[in-house]
Amino acid sequence: MFQRLLREISRSTVLRLFTFRCTFISKSILCLLFASLLFLSCSKQLEKGEYVKWVNSYDNGLHVKKDYGDFVFDVQHEPKVYHSLIRNDGSVTKKDDLQYYTLKIGLKDPTQDLLLYNINDVAGKQQNLYYYSYLFQNDIFLEEDSYELPCVLFHFEQNDLLKTRTFVLGFENPHKESVEESKLVIQSSQFGSLPIKIQISKRNIPSLKL
DSSP states (O other), X not given: OHHHHHHHHHHHHHHHHHHHHHHHHHHHHHHHHHHHHHHHHHTOEEOHHHHHHHHHOTTSSSXXXXXXXXXXXXXXXXXXXXXXXXXXXXXXOOOOOOEEEEEEEEESSTTSOXXXXXXXXXXXXXXXXXXXXXXXXXXXXXEETTEEEEEEEEEEEOOTTOXXXXXXXXXXXXXXXXXXXXXXXXXXGGGOSSOEEEEEXXXXXXXXXX
C-alpha cells in the first residue's frame, strides 16, 4: 500500500514538473518569436517607391487627418530620409538637423477657399493672406517628450488654384528622432478658442534600401 502511494506521488510530481517545463519552454518560445518579429519590423528595409508609399500612408501613424469644426487638418511627418528624397531631387543628405512636417488646412466643404472663410471682401482676404504668410508661424509648436518646440522654419505655399492651403514646417530635433510620439499643436483664433492637437506616431519607421 505504501509503495503504491509512493509511486502515485512520484508520478504526480513528475507530471507537474513536466507541465511546468513545457509551459516555461512555450513562454520562452513565444517571447523569442515576439522579439524576432519586433526586430524584423524595426529593421525592415524598403525600396524608394515602397518607402515613400509607407510614409504617406494614413495607416502607419506618420500621416494623420483630423476634422475640427469646419476645418480639415492633414499633417504629414517627414523623416529625414523621406524629406531628402522629395526635397533634394532624390538624393539623401544627413546634414540637416531639423525635423519636418507638412500641414494642409482646408474646409470640410472642398469648394470653399480657406483664405475666404467668413470673408466677404478683398481686404479681409488680404488680411488672411498676410496672417497665413507670416503670423501663423507663431501659433504652431510641437509637443515632444515634455518639450515645447517652436516652429523655426515656415513656408506657406501660395497657390490660388487650390482651396486647401499647404505649409512646410521645421522644428528643432533635440532627440534626433528617437521619440516615438509627437503632437503638432495649433493655437490660433482662426480656428476657435481651443488648441488643436494632432498626434503623430513615429514607431517602427522602416529604413531605405540604398
